[in-house]
Amino acid sequence: MSMIEIENLSAFYGKAQALRNVSLRVEPGETIAIVGANGAGKSTLLDSIMGLVKNTGTIRMEGQDVTGAKPGDMVRRGVGYAPERFNLFPHMTVRDNLLVGAYTAREDIDKNMDAVHRLFPRLAEREGQETSTQSGGERQMVSLGRALMTSPRILLVDEPTIGLAPKVCVEIAEVLRRLSAEMGLTVIVTEQNANFALSLASRLYVLEGGHVTAEGTAVELAKDDQLAKSYFGA
Amino acid sequence: MMQIIIQGMLLSGLYALIAMGFMLIFSIGRTLNLAYGAYIMVGGYIYFWLSQQLGMPKIVGFGGAVAVGALMGLLKHRLIVKPLKGDPVAVEISTLILAVIMQSAMVLAFGDASKILLPLIPGVVTVAGAQVTYNILAATIMSWVIILALYAFVRGTHTGRAMQAVSMDEKGAAISGVDPDRINMITWAISGGLGAAGGVFFASYTQLSPSMWVAPVIISVAIVIVGGIGSIIGTLIVAHIIGFLEITVVAVLAPELRGVFTMVLIIGVLIMRPQGLFGREEH
Ligand SMILES: Nc1ncnc2c1ncn2[C@@H]1O[C@H](COP(=O)(O)OP(=O)(O)O)[C@@H](O)[C@H]1O
Ligand SMILES: [Mg+2]
Numbered sequence: 252m253s254m255i256e257i258e259n260l261s262a263f264y265g266k267a268q269a270l271r272n273v274s275l276r277v278e279p280g281e282t283i284a285i286v287g288a289n290g291a292g293k294s295t296l297l298d299s300i301m302g303l304v305k306n307t308g309t310i311r312m313e314g315q316d317v318t319g320a321k322p323g324d325m326v327r328r329g330v331g332y333a334p335e336r337f338n339l340f341p342h343m344t345v346r347d348n349l350l351v352g353a354y355t356a357r358e359d360i361d362k363n364m365d366a367v368h369r370l371f372p373r374l375a376e377r378e379g380q381e382t383s384t385q386s387g388g389e390r391q392m393v394s395l396g397r398a399l400m401t402s403p404r405i406l407l408v409d410e411p412t413i414g415l416a417p418k419v420c421v422e423i424a425e426v427l428r429r430l431s432a433e434m435g436l437t438v439i440v441t442e443q444n445a446n447f448a449l450s451l452a453s454r455l456y457v458l459e460g461g462h463v464t465a466e467g468t469a470v471e472l473a474k475d476d477q478l479a480k481s482y483f484g485a
Numbered sequence: 486m487m488q489i490i491i492q493g494m495l496l497s498g499l500y501a502l503i504a505m506g507f508m509l510i511f512s513i514g515r516t517l518n519l520a521y522g523a524y525i526m527v528g529g530y531i532y533f534w535l536s537q538q539l540g541m542p543k544i545v546g547f548g549g550a551v552a553v554g555a556l557m558g559l560l561k562h563r564l565i566v567k568p569l570k571g572d573p574v575a576v577e578i579s580t581l582i583l584a585v586i587m588q589s590a591m592v593l594a595f596g597d598a599s600k601i602l603l604p605l606i607p608g609v610v611t612v613a614g615a616q617v618t619y620n621i622l623a624a625t626i627m628s629w630v631i632i633l634a635l636y637a638f639v640r641g642t643h644t645g646r647a648m649q650a651v652s653m654d655e656k657g658a659a660i661s662g663v664d665p666d667r668i669n670m671i672t673w674a675i676s677g678g679l680g681a682a683g684g685v686f687f688a689s690y691t692q693l694s695p696s697m698w699v700a701p702v703i704i705s706v707a708i709v710i711v712g713g714i715g716s717i718i719g720t721l722i723v724a725h726i727i728g729f730l731e732i733t734v735v736a737v738l739a740p741e742l743r744g745v746f747t748m749v750l751i752i753g754v755l756i757m758r759p760q761g762l763f764g765r766e767e768h
Contacts, residue, residue, distance in 0.1 A: 301660060326662035338657030340650045351650045354643055355662035401662060 252314045254279045254405050254437045255300065260308035262292075262299050262461075269295040270306065270461045277405070282431050282438040284448035287458035293441035294335050296458070297407045300439075301325050301332050327355050331403030335410050337394040341383035345374055348382055348393050352400030359402045366434075367396040370426050388419035395426065405437040406430065412447060420447070427451055445472075487613040489729075489736055495621045497728025499686055500704055501721050502628030505635060506679030507705035508712070508720045513652040513672045516566060516573065520580035521680055521705060522698025523587040524554040528681025529688030529697065530591055533602055543605055550681045558677020562670050584698060591695040599694040605685070624686035631682065635675075636717050648672055707747050711754045726750075 253276040262270040270292045277283045287293050298304040302322045310318045312328055320328075340348050349367060353360045368375040371392040377385070382393055391411060398406060408427065412420040428451060430436045442448040448455060449469045457465040457472070465472060503525065510518045528550040536546030561583065569575045604620035611617070639645035650658040651668045658665055687701055707727060712719035727747050734742050 303656065303659065321664070322659040323662050323664050326660065332660040334656070334660065338654045338660065340653040340657060342653060343646075343649060347646055347649075350643075351646050351658065351661045351663065354647055357643065397657075397661060 252279075253277065253311070254281070254313060255439070256311045257300070258309040258311075260296070260299060260306055260310065262295050262304050262306040264304075268461060270299065272308070273458075273461070273463050275456050275463065275466070277437055277439055279404075279437055280431070280435050281454070282427070282440065282452045283454045283456065284445075284452035285439065285441040285456050285458055286443070286445045286448050287441070288443060291458040292461040293458060294409055295461075297332065297334070297409050297439070297441065300407060301330065323355070326401050329402070329404035330407065331398035331401045331405070332407045333391070333394045333398045333409065333411065335413065337390050339382045339390055339393055339397070342381055344379050344381055345385075345393055346378040349374070349396050349400050352397035354401075356400065356402040360400070363400045363402060367399050370399075370429065371396055388415050388422075391415065391419075391423060395423075399430075403436065405439070408438065408440045410441055410443065413443075424451060488615045489732055491612055491615045491617060492736075493725070493729040493732040495617065495625050496732055497725040498625030498628040499621065499683070499690060500708065500728050501724035502624070502631060502679070503683035503687060503701045504705045504708035504712075504720050504724055505628075505632060505717070506676035506683065507702075508709050508714075508717070509672055509679070510676045511709050512714050513648050514562075514566065514669055514676075515652070516576050516580070517706075518580055518676070519577055519702060520561070520584040520587070521676070522702040523584045524557055524677045524680030525684035525687055525701045526591060526695070526698040527557060527587060528554050528684030529602065529693045530595060531681070532685045532688070533595070533600060533693055537603060547605070547682070547685055550685050551678045554681025554684070555674040555678035558673040558675070558680075559670060561677075562673035566669075566673070567666070584702075588695045588698065595695075597695055599692045602685075602689040602693050604689050620689055621686075624690065627682070627686065631679065632717065632721060635679075639717065644668070644671065703744075704747075707751050710751055713760055
């Protein structure tokens with residue numbers, strides 16, 4: 252049974268359509284990537300899964316219909332989200348930001364806090380710092396950490412490396428790999444850079460203008476010259 | 486001198502209690518709740534009705550006032566604020582209308598003559614030459630207890646942290662499993678309860694009348710503007726600045742000037758530091 256299975260998903264902002272009949276699935280333990288340019292609809296897709304955007308179509312999680320579920324329901328079902336703009340609580344400390352993530356997973360606080368501190372030792376050192384005074388890389392860590400505090404089984408990660416220094420990107424990629432390998436998390440990651448996405452994901456979906464225009468493994472997609480030009484910098 | 490310090494502490498404690506519920510809604514619900522005065526007035530009247538007209542124990546009257554205030558806050562969120570979501574002007578106008586309606590309702594129910602509220606705790610004590618009623622002493626102690634409890638709640642509980650989170654980033658709160666609607670509703674209820682509690686003490690400090698809601702709203706607006714958004718400590722400090730300012734002006738200059746310096750302070754702060762003395766800059 253797929254972890255998440257989406258059929259014919261369309262999403263609208265007022266009259267503007269941001270997603271057109273998107274269908275995709277991710278299996279338990281798998282990491283998939285959604286690749287697309289700015290404005291392709293990547294964030295809208297993740298927001299839709301999370302129940303933040305109105306949409307039509309069907310979303311199933313582990314076989315159950317979760318179309319129209321609220322964000323709180325999705326969190327309780329085990330979906331963690333690290334959004335593009337982080338959406339942290341700027342005037343709260345790192346520790347309090349993480350604790351808000353534990354709102355629905357209060358029994359697991361100690362265990363999850365340990366795991367987050369092992370993945371991001373810097374957050375343990377900076378636990379009393381307000382996130383408004385942190386660097387982009389540190390905020391990304393808090394954002395991922397907050398998502399992990401919800402005890403997720405699937406993690407949605409929206410453009411995790413955008414605007415970050417190359418060294419930090421490598422660090423974040425390493426953490427995402429460990430989450431999958433060591434903790435068995437299912438991951439959906441969005442990216443503009445297909446090469447980075449391929450270093451993490453087994454399968455890729457290409458999103459253009461709100462539509463899935465290609466899907467497959469790295470080898471399959473690399474055969475398409477046009478795609479290779481647009482997304483692999485070839 | 487001692488007179489001024491004691492009276493100043495007492496009045497400031499009362500002001501802090503009154504402003505606290507208003508600040509919560511301003512910081513978390515992002516609403517300038519001009520009908521906040523209605524909780525204060527209704528709190529005073531419910532207390533009067535239960536304890537003086539029906540002769541119930543004072544503590545029942547106080548508890549009843551707080552419960553009705555909390556219920557009013559909750560209903561207001563459900564029936565007005567939520568349906569009007571995203572339109573602060575409409576919310577402010579309708580809350581103001583609601584306050585005026587509540588004023589008429591109180592006139593209908595209790596008549597428009599002012600009433601003297603019997604003190605919660607009768608008696609007077611003389612401290613360093615200053616006459617201090619037990620009533621205002623109780624109000625001050627009570628406001629400190631409530632403020633400390635509120636601080637512990639907001640800082641140390643999951644619901645309190647969720648309240649801060651919703652005020653800073655609603656989407657971030659939602660993806661953490663917090664239901665912003667539910668948190669806002671809880672905030673409105675707490676605010677209503679705090680307002681009603683403040684109202685019982687305010688009415689016994691001045692007197693009970695259907696127009697008594699105006700002054701505390703002005704004081705609350707002043708404290709929140711000068712203190713800045715989102716700071717319990719800021720609210721507490723500014724309540725003391727304004728309380729002492731008023732007492733000093735009355736004692737040294739003239740009672741008629743009581744509110745004038747408060748207004749000057751508001752305008753000065755708005756010009757020099759729009760985010761308030763203890764507020765943070767919002768982006
Ligand atoms: N809140 C919004 N209101 C209106 N239009 C939006 C909103 N968010 C995104 N859009 C539009 O939807 C489309 C997809 O945006 P988005 O999902 O953010 O793409 P991506 O994340 O791939 O850059 C774009 O055309 C964008 O302008
Ligand atoms: Mg995006």
